Amino acid sequence: MIRVDRFLGTMGAGSRSDIKKYIKAGRVSLEKDGQRRAISDPSEKIPEDSVIIFDGRELRYEEYQYFLLNKPAGVLTAVSDRTRTTVLDLVKGEGIRTDIVPVGRLDMDTEGLLFLTNDGALVHKLESPASGIEKEYEAVLDREVSDEMKARMIREFASGLEVIESDKGGDAFVARPAKLTFPGSDSRLARVILTEGRYHQVKRMFLTEGYTVVKLKRLREGSILLPDDLAEGCFKKVEKMV
Ligand code: URA
Numbered sequence: 648m649i650r651v652d653r654f655l656g657t658m659g660a661g662s663r664s665d666i667k668k669y670i671k672a673g674r675v676s677l678e679k680d681g682q683r684r685a686i687s688d689p690s691e692k693i694p695e696d697s698v699i700i701f702d703g704r705e706l707r708y709e710e711y712q713y714f715l716l717n718k719p720a721g722v723l724t725a726v727s728d729r730t731r732t733t734v735l736d737l738v739k740g741e742g743i744r745t746d747i748v749p750v751g752r753l754d755m756d757t758e759g760l761l762f763l764t765n766d767g768a769l770v771h772k773l774e775s776p777a778s779g780i781e782k783e784y785e786a787v788l789d790r791e792v793s794d795e796m797k798a799r800m801i802r803e804f805a806s807g808l809e810v811i812e813s814d815k816g817g818d819a820f821v822a823r824p825a826k827l828t829f830p831g832s833d834s835r836l837a838r839v840i841l842t843e844g845r846y847h848q849v850k851r852m853f854l855t856e857g858y859t860v861v862k863l864k865r866l867r868e869g870s871i872l873l874p875d876d877l878a879e880g881c882f883k884k885v886e887k888m889v
Contacts, residue, residue, distance in 0.1 A: 651675065652689035658706055659743040669701070676700045692768060701741070708811060711766040712744050716882040717873060718761045724752035733754075737864070738763055738882045750774060750888075759784075759865035760873040762888050773868075773889065779842045783867035784849050789859040792834045800856050801827045804839065810848070811855045811886055817846040825852070838866075 649657075655666045655675065663831040667689055675686045679697035686699075693699060699706045716738055718724070723731045726748055734749050748772050750762040764770060772778055783850055792800070804827040812819045822829030839849055850860045866873050877883055 648692040648694065650679070650689070651686055651691050651693055651699065654693055654708060655701065655706070659739060659741050659745050660706065661777055668687075674702050688784065696815055704741075706742060709744070712714050712747060712764065713766065713769075713885050713888050714738050714743075714747065714882045715871065715874070715877065715885055715888075716761045716763060717877045717879050718753055718758055719879040720756045720758050720878075723755055724761065730873065734761060734763065737880055745749045754847060754850075754863070757863045757865065758879065760862075760868055760871070761865070762871075764888065765813065769888065774844075776843050780869045781840050781842055781867070782844060782865060783838065783840045784839045785864045785866055786839060786849055786853065786860045787862040788835045788837060788853060789861050790835065792829065792837075792858070796856075797829050797834065803856070804852065808852055808855060809812060810845075810851050813847055813851055815847065817851070820845060822848070822852060 652663065652666050652670070653659070655669070656663060660666060661669065670689050674686045676683050676699070677686055677693065677697050678700055679694060683700065687713055714792045716734055718734055721732070722737065725733045726735050727733055735747070738747065739745070744765050746765045747763045748765065748770065750764060750770050753759065753761055762773065773780060804822075804825045807824050808822045810822050812821050822845070823841070823843050828838045829836065830838055839852070841848060849863055853860050871889060874883060
């Protein structure tokens with residue numbers, strides 16, 4: 648059995664001192680067998696088959712939670728930071744567990760699909776290079792790409808590109824075969840599907856070919872697409888991932 652103050656803290660109801668105040672103010676009650684009573688002791692253990700009511704709303708305990716975020720550019724993939732907005736600043740509130748973490752990372756200037764969960768086993772699985780889960784990105788390049796260059800890049804991405812060392816850190820490596828397409832009439836617009844996630848990988852793959860990525864967005868991870876109706880900075884709770 649879990650203490651009521653811990654339960655409320657984990658489920659995003661507020662800080663420890665907020666929760667103490669809420670309990671003192673009679674805003675938290677417990678309902679069991681159809682009977683509701685106010686909680687006065689923050690250390691009280693919540694009995695089985697009971698529900699906690701906070702400000703008149705039922706707060707359910709969920710062991711694992713899963714979220715999809717449409718990360719905007721300018722937001723840091725981290726749990727906390729002293730000065731910068733993090734993805735956790737965007738995914739929080741009452742009913743959202745405070746122990747969720749981002750799965751993998753997107754660069755500060757990269758947008759799009761990011762998973763968050765407190766399911767450690769799943770985080771481990773998804774972050775493991777062995778998982779081979781596909782990640783699809785849309786990249787805008789700094790200039791037009793000729794048909795000849797497109798064909799060469801598609802071939803080189805598919806056969807395992809030797810990616811150059813990064814001046815921001817990160818050794819040279821041979822990328823796993825990746826699928827590159829140029830889907831529209833604008834030749835600067837590329838789509839790439841990777842099965843790994845090395846440091847700045849997409850940007851470095853294009854840099855190896857002589858192009859700078861000026862905008863990058865993740866569109867898909869495994870079978871999960873970035874939902875069309877999920878605006879930038881918004882998130883969605885889901886039952887499962889990948
Ligand atoms: N590749 C990159 O270069 N950056 C990202 O954020 C993700 C993939």
